[in-house]
Amino acid sequence: NAGVMQNPRHLVRRRGQEARLRCSPVKGHSHVYWYRQLPEEGLKFMVYLQKENIIDESGMPKERFSAEFPKEGPSILRIQQVVRGDSAAYFCASSPNPTVGYVSNQPQHFGDGTRLSIL
Amino acid sequence: AQSVAQPEDQVNVAEGNPLTVKCTYSVSGNPYLFWYVQYPNRGLQFLLKYITGDNLVKGSYGFEAEFNKSQTSFHLKKPSALVSDSALYFCAVRLILDSSYKLIFGSGTRLLVRP
Numbered sequence: 267n268a269g270v271m272q273n274p275r276h277l278v279r280r281r282g283q284e285a286r287l288r289c290s291p292v293k294g295h296s297h298v299y300w301y302r303q304l305p306e307e308g309l310k311f312m313v314y315l316q317k318e319n320i321i322d323e324s325g326m327p328k329e330r331f332s333a334e335f336p337k338e339g340p341s342i343l344r345i346q347q348v349v350r351g352d353s354a355a356y357f358c359a360s361s362p363n364p365t366v367g368y369v370s371n372q373p374q375h376f377g378d379g380t381r382l383s384i385l
Numbered sequence: 386a387q388s389v390a391q392p393e394d395q396v397n398v399a400e401g402n403p404l405t406v407k408c409t410y411s412v413s414g415n416p417y418l419f420w421y422v423q424y425p426n427r428g429l430q431f432l433l434k435y436i437t438g439d440n441l442v443k444g445s446y447g448f449e450a451e452f453n454k455s456q457t458s459f460h461l462k463k464p465s466a467l468v469s470d471s472a473l474y475f476c477a478v479r480l481i482l483d484s485s486y487k488l489i490f491g492s493g494t495r496l497l498v499r500p
Contacts (some may be wrong), residue, residue, distance in 0.1 A: 269479070270428070273474070284402055299487060308389075308475055308490035322485035371417050371436045374488065376428035 268361050278383045279280050287343040287380045291360030298341040300326075300333060303355040315341060316363070323373035323381060348384050355379045387412045391478055391491035398466045398498055406494045408476030418459040418465040419488065420450055423473040432474075435459060446470070454486040464497045
């Protein structure tokens, strides 16, 4: 069984360009979480999505950042007009529907991340 | 504000010795508690969790953790460290009543096990 797949693993962009990060959850998982890890820091929650819905985007910057999880295909984290401060590792995690019984206390499964570097 | 503290940036132990990686939390409400490990250029791997019941939980690779409600701590332990345990360890909490199910992470502790 494939785990959470993220691509690309490494992405280099110049200031002002757009970055698109993709995440395919574990097969059967309908819920996706995006986290950002700055150098030498822990992960910070950005956004929580289920298919075609954003459930919680309280950790995502209001400008330039957007996320989607369409009915078909991977979840996308999009950063427009990137700046140097966007350089970080972006991790995606997935879970089954956490509102269903015991699933609510199950761990999230993480991908290997996308390392974004802004020149 | 909800927070998780890992007071040690790095823990150094000799192979074969016991190890402890500390974690305390400050949350409003009851939490689920987790430990994850991160190897270089990889994502986080789940080690163990505390949900309810016995305060001592056992997880992968011989790790265990003790939940202490009065001290709001969830320290990670292993009786005998291996060089291969060297990695970055993260403690995380999730509030039981948080409808977004998001994890709140500590800043991480680097474990270095010397031969």
